[in-house]
Amino acid sequence: MKANYVEEQFIQAKEKSDRLMNYFLIAFFLIGLLLAFYYDTWLVAVGVGGLSLLTYYSAKLILPHSNLYQYILSVVLGFFMVQFIYQMHGMFEMHFLAFIGSAILITYRNCKLQIPLAIIVILHHAAFGYLQIMGFDKIYFTQLDDMTIHTFMIHISLAGIIFFLCGLWAYNFNVSGESQAVQSFEIGKLQEASLQKDIMVAMSESLKKSNEKLKAANSELEKIFNTIDExxxxxxxxxxxxxxxxxxxxxxxxxxxxxxxxxxxxxxxxxxxxxxxxxxxxxxxxxxxxxxxxxxxxxxxxxxxxxxxxxxxxxxxxxxxxxxxxxxxxxVTEKIKLEKKLAEEREQQVRQITVAVIAAQEKERSFLGEELHDNINPILATAKLYMECAISRDDSRINLIKDSKDFIITAMDEIRTLSKKLVPPSLGEISLIEAITDMIDQITRVNKLEFSTKWDCYDESLLDDKLKLAIYRITQEQFNNILKHARAQTVFITLQQHGNEVKLNIQDDGIGFDIMQKRNGVGLQNMKSRAEMFNGRVSINSTPGNGCELTILFNTSTELISVKKEIRA
CATH class of the missing domain: 3.30.450.20 (PAS domain)
Incomplete structure (x- = not known):
């Protein structure tokens, strides 16, 4: 673990040095090209500089996991020194490029990299110095006229000392870097251990808080568990x-x-x-x-x-x-008892409705019998008598037949009036309002009773025929109650429709009655039964001396469903 960390640190240092070398090598190559402008040494600048770069990068590409390219770099730096000295025609200061290269190589922390550079410097100084002094043309080493062996040795000794010092620094950097890497690794372990400790402490605190919250939640849950009625x-x-x-x-x-x-x-x-x-x-x-x-x-x-x-x-x-x-x-004992009670009440209500229906039927039959016996039958009997007289009396036959005809027409009108009372007009042929208006006209012909009507936002196309018939029958029943019991002078009838709600209101200014007093008639029960078949809500408001107000509300969105259920039942 430690060795891997130290090796990783050295690899990072080497990669950083490689990136730095790229900048230096490019700079050296560009300096060579710049010098070629002044001294016309393009062949040396491009040839030596280009081959040096090609050699370095080829070695680095071919052997990426080897350090050989670093030694080749040391040689390349020496060749750049030789190139610049040659391009500057032996300018003495260009010898310092060797020291610059030596200092650059320190970044690799490898003291052995100083050796190839030192060998290049020694061979260059010995060979080029000797050739220049011997008089060879186009050989540039120094601008001095002569260099003695003594001077050469001192020069080489000083260069060797610099190379040695740079190598020593590289070695010390290597030892120091390894020591720092080890120390960093140990510190990292301590920090990691401290961090893990902090994490464990934080986890412990978090777990403690979570346990407290869990206990509180369990306590609350247990409280709920033991407080609900179920x-x-x-x-x-x-x-x-x-x-x-x-x-x-x-x-x-x-x-x-x-x-x-x-x-x-x-x-x-x-x-x-x-x-x-x-x-x-x-x-x-x-x-x-x-x-x-x-x-x-x-x-x-x-x-x-x-x-x-x-x-x-x-x-x-x-x-x-x-x-x-x-x-x-x-x-659910109370619920079952209530359901049973509601079922009994519903059954009782059905029985009451049945009784009311039978009573209404008997009432209609009695009324029909009375009308036929007391009204229509005498008229037809009189017509028959006139016809018999016409047969036996020749002198007044024509007048008797005409009178008999009038009596028959009167009987027909009475039968027509009776049929309208018993059978409502076809609400498919005329509207509900027209049927109610016709009923009002028949009442006003024989009774001193005024009617005030109001039809508000009423659209019959939205109503079922069965509901319209129920409204007609309820209106007819209430009119009969007013005629028989109310002693009223004026009747107000309103039919309103708003959305799915239809409201029927019939009000009179008669003597009224006590709604809390039990009544034996079936009229009110019939109206309630008809309204309930269509989910209607019946409201009766009356007090003695203040007339009576009947209000029924129908919900047209549910009345069809109710009718189907009633029919199915």
């Missing part, structure tokens, strides 16, 4: 016992949670004997993973029979085996 329970089906049950079981069953958990058959024993047959059937559904919902009777601890409603949710394992049942149970 019984919550969980049953372990592997060991066949109740694991959890809320305290509401005392109210619903009369037994404590401890008693349920102590006696695993208690829940089965308290089921009413007539209800136990469903247990096996429902258990099969639970084994198939189905949630069940049912109502059944139990025997409370106080020996009273109660109704409970239970929902049970099964949990199966990976093999499909029933391992747990969770459920909720509540006492």
């Amino acid at each position: 019984v919550l329970f969980s049953m372990d089906m592997i060991n066949y016992r109740i694991k959890h049950i809320s305290i509401a079981c005392i109210k619903v069953y009369g037994y404590t949670p401890d008693e349920f958990m102590a006696d695993r058959d208690l829940w089965l024993n308290i089921i009413h004997h007539k209800e136990k047959c469903f247990v096996g059937r429902e258990y099969e559904k639970l084994e198939n993973g189905k949630t069940i919902f049912n109502k059944y009777r139990i025997i409370h601890r106080d020996k009273n029979i109660r109704w409970v409603e239970t929902k049970m949710i099964p949990t199966l394992d990976k093999r499909g085996r029933l391992i747990r049942i969770d459920g909720i149970c509540n006492d």
